[in-house]
Amino acid sequence: MADGERSREGFVREITDPDEDYSRWYQDTVTKADLADYGPVKGSMVLKPYGYAIWEAIQAGLDRRFRETGHRNAYFPLLIPESLLTKESEHVQGFAPEVAWVTQGGQEALSERLAIRPTSEAIIMTMYARWVESYRDLPLLINQWCNVLRWEKVTRPFLRGAEFLWQEGHTAHATGDEAQEETMRMLDVYEEFLCTDLAIPSVKGRKTESEKFPGAVATYSVEAMMGDNRALQTGTSHYFGTRFAEAFGIRYLNRDGELKLASTTSWGMSFRVIGALIMVHGDERGLVLPPRVAPTEVVIVPIASGETAQDVIAEARRLASELSGAHRVHLDDRAEFTPGWKYNEWEMRGVPLRIEIGPRDLKEKKAVLVRRDDRTKAAVSLDGIGPAVAAALSDIQANLLRKASASLAERTFRVKHRSEMNAVLTERRGFVRGGWCGEASCEREVKEATGGTIRNLPLDQHDVSICVACGKKATAEAVWGRAY
Amino acid sequence: MADGERSREGFVREITDPDEDYSRWYQDTVTKADLADYGPVKGSMVLKPYGYAIWEAIQAGLDRRFRETGHRNAYFPLLIPESLLTKESEHVQGFAPEVAWVTQGGQEALSERLAIRPTSEAIIMTMYARWVESYRDLPLLINQWCNVLRWEKVTRPFLRGAEFLWQEGHTAHATGDEAQEETMRMLDVYEEFLCTDLAIPSVKGRKTESEKFPGAVATYSVEAMMGDNRALQTGTSHYFGTRFAEAFGIRYLNRDGELKLASTTSWGMSFRVIGALIMVHGDERGLVLPPRVAPTEVVIVPIASGETAQDVIAEARRLASELSGAHRVHLDDRAEFTPGWKYNEWEMRGVPLRIEIGPRDLKEKKAVLVRRDDRTKAAVSLDGIGPAVAAALSDIQANLLRKASASLAERTFRVKHRSEMNAVLTERRGFVRGGWCGEASCEREVKEATGGTIRNLPLDQHDVSICVACGKKATAEAVWGRAY
Numbered sequence: 001m002a003d004g005e006r007s008r009e010g011f012v013r014e015i016t017d018p019d020e021d022y023s024r025w026y027q028d029t030v031t032k033a034d035l036a037d038y039g040p041v042k043g044s045m046v047l048k049p050y051g052y053a054i055w056e057a058i059q060a061g062l063d064r065r066f067r068e069t070g071h072r073n074a075y076f077p078l079l080i081p082e083s084l085l086t087k088e089s090e091h092v093q094g095f096a097p098e099v100a101w102v103t104q105g106g107q108e109a110l111s112e113r114l115a116i117r118p119t120s121e122a123i124i125m126t127m128y129a130r131w132v133e134s135y136r137d138l139p140l141l142i143n144q145w146c147n148v149l150r151w152e153k154v155t156r157p158f159l160r161g162a163e164f165l166w167q168e169g170h171t172a173h174a175t176g177d178e179a180q181e182e183t184m185r186m187l188d189v190y191e192e193f194l195c196t197d198l199a200i201p202s203v204k205g206r207k208t209e210s211e212k213f214p215g216a217v218a219t220y221s222v223e224a225m226m227g228d229n230r231a232l233q234t235g236t237s238h239y240f241g242t243r244f245a246e247a248f249g250i251r252y253l254n255r256d257g258e259l260k261l262a263s264t265t266s267w268g269m270s271f272r273v274i275g276a277l278i279m280v281h282g283d284e285r286g287l288v289l290p291p292r293v294a295p296t297e298v299v300i301v302p303i304a305s306g307e308t309a310q311d312v313i314a315e316a317r318r319l320a321s322e323l324s325g326a327h328r329v330h331l332d333d334r335a336e337f338t339p340g341w342k343y344n345e346w347e348m349r350g351v352p353l354r355i356e357i358g359p360r361d362l363k364e365k366k367a368v369l370v371r372r373d374d375r376t377k378a379a380v381s382l383d384g385i386g387p388a389v390a391a392a393l394s395d396i397q398a399n400l401l402r403k404a405s406a407s408l409a410e411r412t413f414r415v416k417h418r419s420e421m422n423a424v425l426t427e428r429r430g431f432v433r434g435g436w437c438g439e440a441s442c443e444r445e446v447k448e449a450t451g452g453t454i455r456n457l458p459l460d461q462h463d464v465s466i467c468v469a470c471g472k473k474a475t476a477e478a479v480w481g482r483a484y
Numbered sequence: 485m486a487d488g489e490r491s492r493e494g495f496v497r498e499i500t501d502p503d504e505d506y507s508r509w510y511q512d513t514v515t516k517a518d519l520a521d522y523g524p525v526k527g528s529m530v531l532k533p534y535g536y537a538i539w540e541a542i543q544a545g546l547d548r549r550f551r552e553t554g555h556r557n558a559y560f561p562l563l564i565p566e567s568l569l570t571k572e573s574e575h576v577q578g579f580a581p582e583v584a585w586v587t588q589g590g591q592e593a594l595s596e597r598l599a600i601r602p603t604s605e606a607i608i609m610t611m612y613a614r615w616v617e618s619y620r621d622l623p624l625l626i627n628q629w630c631n632v633l634r635w636e637k638v639t640r641p642f643l644r645g646a647e648f649l650w651q652e653g654h655t656a657h658a659t660g661d662e663a664q665e666e667t668m669r670m671l672d673v674y675e676e677f678l679c680t681d682l683a684i685p686s687v688k689g690r691k692t693e694s695e696k697f698p699g700a701v702a703t704y705s706v707e708a709m710m711g712d713n714r715a716l717q718t719g720t721s722h723y724f725g726t727r728f729a730e731a732f733g734i735r736y737l738n739r740d741g742e743l744k745l746a747s748t749t750s751w752g753m754s755f756r757v758i759g760a761l762i763m764v765h766g767d768e769r770g771l772v773l774p775p776r777v778a779p780t781e782v783v784i785v786p787i788a789s790g791e792t793a794q795d796v797i798a799e800a801r802r803l804a805s806e807l808s809g810a811h812r813v814h815l816d817d818r819a820e821f822t823p824g825w826k827y828n829e830w831e832m833r834g835v836p837l838r839i840e841i842g843p844r845d846l847k848e849k850k851a852v853l854v855r856r857d858d859r860t861k862a863a864v865s866l867d868g869i870g871p872a873v874a875a876a877l878s879d880i881q882a883n884l885l886r887k888a889s890a891s892l893a894e895r896t897f898r899v900k901h902r903s904e905m906n907a908v909l910t911e912r913r914g915f916v917r918g919g920w921c922g923e924a925s926c927e928r929e930v931k932e933a934t935g936g937t938i939r940n941l942p943l944d945q946h947d948v949s950i951c952v953a954c955g956k957k958a959t960a961e962a963v964w965g966r967a968y
Binding site: 037039040041044045046047048049051052053055056072073074075076077078079081084096097098099100101102103104105106107113114116123126127130131136142146147149151162163165336 | 521523524525528529530531532533535536537539540556557558559560561562563565568580581582583584585586587588589590591597598600607610611614615620626630631633635646647649820
């Protein structure tokens with residue numbers, strides 16, 4: 001038993017310093033905060049209960065927003081016949097290299113290979129072609145929560161891996177304008193969700209031709225900055241115009257009885273945002289969770305020993321019960337661990353607020369609130385503790401966003417010269433904003449030279465005259481960064 | 485437009501009489517109540533928004549119960565290496581014939597085939613073997629919501645198909661007794677859920693050797709009776725003893741420092757229960773949903789024409805807003821359909837309660853409540869309509885269970901002679917209860933002769949002396965039926 005305890009204590013402590021090796025720090029945090037474990041197939045991942053609870057909170061936040069914007073959930077098949085996947089030529093070219101193929105069912109070889117969905121346009125558009133007959137069937141606004149699979153060589157938990165959990169919205173509209181409006185509406189939903197629930201600021205913008213979704217007319221993304229100043233694409237929204245409608249035959253009779261092609265969109269956010277949560281807010285002690293998506297918002301740790309132990313535990317219980325009406329509260333009254341060990345563990349797991357209560361606190365009718373975000377401590381009266389806890393949680397949520405926003409602003413460099421650009425990108429000091437000529441060749445050249453890519457052309461465009469990369473005339477302002 | 489309307493009206497009407505062709509009635513109800521559609525791969529199914537909303541209600545009801553019994557959700561990989569699937573020999577023999585195999589990832593052929601999970605024991609037990617070290621890690625109580633795939637030749641929406649949505653609970657315990665207790669606890673959860681939320685009574689019992697889950701020591705099931713008197717297995721709970729722990733190496737150090745094998749269980753319920761909902765409560769007009777899982781509990785249809793139309797619609801809106809605090813309410817104020825057409829449509833979709841309100845009702849400050857279950861109408865004052873609606877819904881829920889329970893009781897025959905047994909089973913008049921000798925050969929003979937199988941050996945055993953099938957000494961009471 002003593003051995004077991006020692007090894008557990010060691011387990012919590014062994015987390016790599018993020019300044020020393022960010023990538024190892026990330027992996028340590030994932031496994032030691034008990035979010036996920038590695039599966040038996042290379043690159044596969046198991047989402048453990050604590051990680052899954054965060055995903056459920058994310059799902060709830062997004063799902064509510066999707067409903068408020070008129071969408072309904074449905075479920076489409078996992079397996080897509082090859083013949084459907086190839087209907088839209090750009091789409092299949094983009095995805096074919098990373099598709100896992102089912103070739104055998106039971107004892108028989110299949111006559112046609114079936115793709116495990118890497119994304120569901122092909123199957124959903126096939127169904128929409130069947131469902132849409134007249135303008136009265138439009139818009140069709142459907143979302144799906146599911147697993148998808150992309151055969152990736154390099155994998156990293158949450159960020160890049162064969163299988164991931166996500167939502168994919170797919171909509172069909174009577175006009176291109178309506179579809180374009182939907183594309184931007186959902187991009188806004190993602191930005192607002194990231195900001196409000198995850199305390200993650202992001203840069204909204206349009207992807208360049210070379211970075212857009214295979215088959216899309218335009219792809220928009222929200223890009224967030226991680227703790228190592230690299231970019232993470234956290235959500236995308238695609239405008240397809242009539243491309244998929246043409247490939248799959250989604251036609252409707254308009255009010256004048258004319259047969260028209262529908263315009264479609266799709267938009268997706270995956271459990272990759274859990275990776276963003278880790279890297280935007282995490283620190284050398286592990287995870288830091290915004291209260292809104294924390295499975296446990298408040299952990300109560302009684303400091304109980306000697307003759308007052310029972311009184312302290314009784315008060316801690318009362319407190320847990322008092323607070324649990326308004327918050328997700330966990331009482332850690334395990335006798336086999338010391339309070340110090342518990343502090344470490346709950347900090348590692350990113351619980352936003354800790355309440356410590358000991359014999360002296362009990363006598364003074366007080367408790368100590370310890371914030372995970374800035375580790376400040378405050379003694380509060382047990383009488384007014386409800387409002388104090390609510391205020392602390394709300395302040396933590398706001399503070400995390402403030403810090404992340406300041407960090408994004410500080411590490412975004414408006415540059416005029418290529419040398420500055422190179423310095424920022426090669427030294428991974430953040431995002432570069434500046435003019436771009438619009439040429440894919442120039443974009444490629446920057447990537448080869450610095451490892452940086454255009455994350456997007458931000459919607460809030462500043463005036464620019466020349467391309468920072470090549471010095472030619474600029475056509476738009478771009479944001480460059482090194483991306484995950 | 486007129487054409488579109490006519491064809492829609494026809495669509496709602498064209499439902500096969502269940503007494504004429506039950507199977508076609510079922511398929512008509514599935515598609516015409518807009519629950520699901522057929523996918524492009526043979527046997528695949530698309531769960532449409534209305535069907536998915538019912539599944540979400542079912543998930544919510546089960547998930548709450550799983551949490552209350554101490555379980556947490558997690559997510560394990562979709563793909564299981566063949567070498568893991570074969571670790572438990574009975575398990576692989578049972579599932580191998582219906583596994584879909586991934587043999588190619590991207591452009592390469594895989595060195596080992598990967599199974600799309602037909603169930604997740606193999607992968608979850610592999611992880612448990614890693615996670616369990618000491619008695620303090622037990623019990624491990626995890627549930628997973630996911631898709632699974634079984635390559636079936638014969639398919640039928642919701643009931644039998646390649647891919648289905650389900651939950652699978654997997655638990656590991658220190659002792660066999662605890663695991664056995666968990667097995668029965670979850671069987672009880674299923675029975676109570678079916679009864680309380682879905683208004684479906686069921687027979688709880690133990691499966692015979694020939695019908696148990698591949699690899700289980702014992703399988704228990706809840707069996708419900710459908711509208712055509714056939715049985716549907718709606719949930720199963722398996723006790724594995726130490727079989728899987730031995731095959732996968734799940735060992736723990738007990739309090740005395742000895743290395744012991746864990747005992748495990750699994751239990752699952754799938755969207756097959758939507759099939760049960762259709763077949764237990766449905767009638768010649770389509771679906772009948774119990775209020776607890778109805779996406780829309782109350783539909784309001786204004787009868788609005790002529791000069792009072794606007795007043796009627798305004799009152800219907802007010803009513804919708806008044807009732808929507810307590811119930812899921814939909815106001816159908818579409819101008820292009822007649823009230824009669826709407827009645828048909830919402831009856832087809834099984835909405836439990838309809839409120840009709842027209843000009844005369846408005847004048848008399850009344851509305852008419854029409855129940856879907858017995859189609860009775862009642863005029864109620866607009867003043868006290870909230871309580872009247874709540875009472876009606878609660879009575880509908882209770883009445884559906886009462887009717888289904890009466891039907892199960894009436895169509896369960898305690899028989900003493902083989903001739904009676906044969907008559908019930910071959911004429912599909914219901915369940916047969918009686919003594920069984922315990923021999924698989926006898927069970928097989930009955931199946932060949934009548935198409936009936938032992939659904940389970942019910943937990944509430946009556947005294948029996950001889951086997952109804954073969955006349956030998958009985959070892960237990962069994963329930964026979966023709967099963968889906």
